[in-house]
Amino acid sequence: MPNTNDSLLLMQGICKNFPGVQALLDVDFSLRRGEIHALMGENGAGKSTLIKVLTGVERQNSGKILLDGKEILAKSPLHAQELGISTVFQEINLCPNLSVAENILIGREPKKFGSINWTQLKHQARQILDRLDIDIDVTQSLGMYPVALQQMVAIARALEISSKILILDEPTSSLDARETEKLFDVMRKLKGEGLGIIFITHFLDQVYQISDRMTVLRNGRLVGTYDTAELPRMDLVSKMIGRSLDELEDMTRFKHETGKRIAQEPLLEAHQLGRTGSIQPFDLELHAGEVLGFAGLLGAGRTETANLLFGVDSPDHGTMTFDGQEVKKFSPLNSIHRGMAYCPEDRKADGIVGDLTVRENIVLALQASQGWFKFLSPKKQTEIADKYIKLLNIATPNADQLVKNLSGGNQQKVILARWLATNPQTLILDEPTRGIDVGAKTEIQKLVLELAEEGKACIFISSELEEVLRTSHRVMVLRDREVVAELAGGELEEKKIMQIIAGS
Amino acid sequence: MMEKFKIDRKFWPLLVTIGLFLLLYAYGFFSYRGFSNPQVFFNLFIDNAFLLITSIGMTFVILSGGIDLSIGAVIAFTTVLSAYLSEDWGLHPLVVIPMVLLVGTLLGAVMGSIIQFFKVQPFIVTLAGMFFARGMCFVISTDAITISHPFYRTLSLFRIPLFGKTFIPINVVIFLVVLAAAIYLAHFTRFGRTVYAIGGNEQSALLMGLPVARTKVLVYTLNGFCSALAGVVFSVYMLSGYGLYTNGLELDAIASVVIGGTQLTGGVGYVAGTVFGVLIQGLIQTTIMFQGTLNSWWTKIVVGLLTLLFIMMQSAFASARRTRLAAKSIDKSADRLPVGETELVPDA
Secondary structure: OOOHHHEEEEEEEEEEEEOOEEEEEEEEEEEEOOEEEEEEOOOOOOHHHHHHHHOOOOOOOEEEEEEOOEEEOOOOHHHHHHHOEEEEOOOOOOOOOOEHHHHHHOOOOOEEOOEEOHHHHHHHHHHHHHHOOOOOOOOOEHHHOOHHHHHHHHHHHHHHOOOOEEEEEOOOOOOOHHHHHHHHHHHHHHHHOOOEEEEEOOOHHHHHHHOOEEEEEEOOEEEEEEEHHHOOHHHHHHHHHOOOHHHHHHHHHHHHHHHOOOOOOEEEEEEEEEEOOOEEEEEEEEEOOOEEEEEOOOOOOHHHHHHHHHOOOOOOEEEEEEOOEEOOOOOHHHHHHOOEEEEOOOHHHHHOOOOOEHHHHHHHHHHHHHOOOOOOOHHHHHHHHHHHHHHOOOOOOOOOOEHHHOOHHHHHHHHHHHHHOOOOOEEEEEOOOOOOOHHHHHHHHHHHHHHHHOOOEEEEEOOOHHHHHHHOOEEEEEEOOEEEEEEEHHHOOHHHHHHHHHOO | OHHHHOOOHHHHHHHHHHHHHHHHHHHHHHHOOOOOOHHHHHHHHHHHHHHHHHHHHHHHHHHOOOOOOOHHHHHHHHHHHHHHHHHOOOOOHHHHHHHHHHHHHHHHHHHHHHHHHOOOOHHHHHHHHHHHHHHHHHHHOOOOEEOOOHHHHHHHHOEEEOOOOOEEEHHHHHHHHHHHHHHHHHHHOHHHHHHHHHHHOHHHHHHOOOOHHHHHHHHHHHHHHHHHHHHHHHHHHHOEEOOOOOOOHHHHHHHHHHHOOOOOOOOOOOHHHHHHHHHHHHHHHHHHHHHOOOOOOHHHHHHHHHHHHHHHHHHHHHHHHHHHHHHHHHHHHHOOOHHHHOOOOOOO
8 A cells, every 4th residue: 555645646445336247346546646657457447437436427336535635526527627637538529610729728718808818818728738848820720630639739628727637548549659759748747747647558568668657457356556667568468368267278178179170161262352441462261160360459450351251341352252152242231141240349339229129139130131021020039039048148137128228248149149140150250258347258259169169150350369369260360451470270379479460 | 921811721611601792792783783882782781680680690509500490480479479569568669679589588598498408409499489489470460460659660760871872770780789799709708619619519518518508508598589689670670560471581591601601510600601691692682683584582592502502512621621631640640650559569
């Protein structure tokens, strides 16, 4: 426990439950004055929940927060700002149509005789930007500037509210190297002024470059707080990922067994298939009974490859054969008719229809593939829904529950059920375990292997390297929109793939 | 120094509008005898004062990203109510005018509150408001009521002489006061800037701690007041009240705002642009009158085409902007160094 005196912020024993999920359990966090503190963890580890509790978006179920030694409870993000806690998000929450100066000061604009004093407003805005060493025309609309500058303006606005704590949530995701450097300069400067900065990112390099300490969360629990200089990178990664060994060994054994039954002839074959601006031409073979993993960073071209294979995008290069026949027309409907199914990455945006029931969501794709005029009777629908609820272990009171009331993992299973109901031969799963807790993750991974055992061909896409390795018989590695390697058998090692991804 | 003279991109639509106005005026000026009389120019304001006033209110609504379909009906209702109160009840106009202004303002406030607090589409709420106001006209009187009170007559005959033989009546004075107040409101008060912020991105405005709810209700309240005031001006102009007056005027007002360069999606535009939007419509009408052989309904056709043209111009500007931004981000990815990208790389 750090000394309370040098702590600007102290969060103690924070717990937060959402229906069905323990998002945070007894988490401690402390932030010193003049410190850059990285908050680390995988997706779903509880980072964003912790920030939401701190900034008043969510209220903790138990635990207390001390700012400058005094207990606080932020009622809203606005209230948190008044207390001195400001957040700058990856998406910029400013008005692109207003000038830079207004965006910094609107709501607190200087006035003269009751009307806005524009001269003073511009002057004040310039002063704040000077503090960040930024020299731009403050009278221009914000939307005219690149994202990096807009982000600086967002930081300027946060500072203007005389911040004690600045939270930067994935601020570098849309910045290039030079812009990131500039942001770091600003962060160092503010740190020197005594601000406490909480930095959230998934770029490990950046964490080691800028942070003083880091706190690691995993599955809503605190793993620990460490001095950055004293925690080697590999240790950090293993702390972030965590493993329960028995379960994983079982899975590995199971994978090896299913691996023996992979068909000799490829079911799906791509020759130099590619699309300009989306993915470089690549070769691909997918066999029945096989799980093929796609590994690579976000934006490496994994989803783009899946889109080509399923016909969401048409290729402008190369050919593809399915079951020995050349594919001429690329469209999702044709793919469905060929017995393919695709679970897209963003289940909220592309998959689940929250206001429909579990039953309706499950039969959606089956109904679509049959044509809208051959209506499935309610009885048949319930039969199918019940079958998959049981098969996939979907936690729902009954088939007529609205899907939005289910937890993330169960929603994901409903999407899987939707595609399984069409009895596909080939299944493409893009990030099927994103944002769901670890228990549900292993269940879905196991399910994928079971499907392979039944003789289906699966493509498994995930940002979590470990997960790809655990479930896939073969792995294709992508980097910068290009397939750079294909590994199988003994080559499937985390370290090796990391090196390929890093390009060394 | 050249930088100073570069015109900001955001003024382009406004400049196009003003340019079009000047072009049309020049055309009439050189084509028709008598067009050069300054009174022709002043008549543009005299004949359209009520439309100018209500369009200014509409500008705020559209800037906030909303729409108001009730204004034509509210103007008609104001004329009927004014006539009824002064003729049938015998109230003095100095009592009647504040009363009808209050009624219009309240109607706006109620519609704004429903839009904000019940989260109903402005289109639907103000459509209901339109039917309500139009219906109320005929509840009061199915026929036109002539206003005979001497005060109204005095008002309508009141003229401020300008140079030569030209003059402007009281309704133009009222318009000028409204215009000055609106420009002040839009650019020098927190209310006005909040309207722009809401139109730009309502979610952001909320997160920036701006009084979004209050401002949105106020925008419709202000528009209610402006339509009622336009109704007062119109009853002075017509010296009567009738439920069939200003049918479809809301659409003229919306067209004026759009032709004036304000984006229907909100957040971008100027009150001054709206004034030119109205004047362009008036100028087309005047030109057709001078031309003599064309049916006056051609005004509508030309205004329709112009509205379409301006909407298309807006989306062309918007997509040009998108392309520019996209080009910027492509530049960026071209010189992207792999510093931020080497995630999960073990220590060498």
